[in-house]
Amino acid sequence: MSDEKPVRHLLGLSGGKDSAALAIYMRDKVPEMEYFFADTGAELPETLEFVDLMADYLGKEIIRLNAGRDFDYYLKLHSNYLPSAQQRWCTINLKLKPFEQFVGEDTVISYVGIRADEPQREGYISTKPNIKTCFPFKDDGLVKADILRILDESGLGLPKYYEWRSRSGCYFCFYQRKIEWVGLYENHPEKFEMAKQFEKYDEKSGKRYTWSQGESLDELIARKDEIKARSALNNKVTKPKNLMDVALKDSEDDDDDSCLICML
Ligand code: SF4
The missing domain is CATH 3.40.50.620 (HUPs)
Structure with a gap:
């Protein structure tokens, strides 16, 4: 054998x-x-x-x-x-x-x-x-x-x-789109707060470490209405009928360079 x-x-x-x-x-x-x-x-x-x-x-x-x-x-x-x-x-x-x-x-x-x-x-x-x-x-x-x-x-x-x-992927994943950060804020406010705690400002170098490019999560949320309005306009979606409808229409996620291993 x-x-x-x-x-x-x-x-x-x-x-x-x-x-x-x-x-x-x-x-x-x-x-x-x-x-x-x-x-x-x-x-x-x-x-x-x-x-x-x-x-x-x-x-x-x-x-x-x-x-x-x-x-x-x-x-x-x-x-x-x-x-x-x-x-x-x-x-x-x-x-x-x-x-x-x-x-x-x-x-x-x-x-x-x-x-x-x-x-x-x-x-x-x-x-x-x-x-x-x-x-x-x-x-x-x-x-x-x-x-x-x-x-x-x-x-x-x-x-x-x-x-x-x-x-899928981590709740704080840096590949999230701005509108998804707004989604995290609205659906899991406690996780949004936890994500915020990771962001830093280095006084010596003046450098900021933020999850979302160009702004902190506080700054992002301060303009959440604008982000939502822009997303609705881009998707031209008023109210999808169900989740399958959302997934079929949402093609943006397939075109980015997000983490394949985490999110496939
Ligand atoms: S790339 Fe993957 S492991 Fe890294 S934060 Fe995003 S989901 Fe998590």
Whole structure:
């Protein structure tokens, strides 16, 4: 009998719609799939609730990575310097490294939910030779409308944060649009306050460290009516009928350079 370990099949859930739809899509195709969720310790309650619903639906445990080492732990290690699009230590420490540790030296196929209508997107491809990445939606030609249909037909629908935010990830994520910060303020005021506490002003250098480019969260919220008015105008949406309607119309989230690993 061979001592060789069987190939592991892994699918990471981010709490976002694409990885959730992929898990549903692959459930019966790869019964031995292992599901995991890299919890940053700064997730929205809606995300955690959705991951629990997914576990029920899949009938399998969703393994939580990062036990004991959350965002705060790494923030201290980085001398309280906030992560940013240029310094994305959060993704490396809270998403990439835990994934590679979880894989170890095993031979793995990693399933990633990039769609066929996202040619510009690239998923995280590990440089480790024992990890092979595959893209079932791309390979099978599935686009955004298919993903929404899969979620709808499963009965799971979209995570509730879609009412005000178009992506999963940390509540303070620097990739949030201004209107999403307003959404955080209105839906989770306590988390908005917590995000504010991270912002800093360095008296010596005169430099400000803010989550949103060019302004502090206090300044952003002071002009929330203007931000809301502009967003409504841009989207030309009066009142979407339901969450699927929001997701279908909201294409902006697919065109930015936000964190694929956190938000796919
Ligand atoms: S969601 Fe945003 S803040 Fe959180 S780990 Fe990803 S990039 Fe960093």
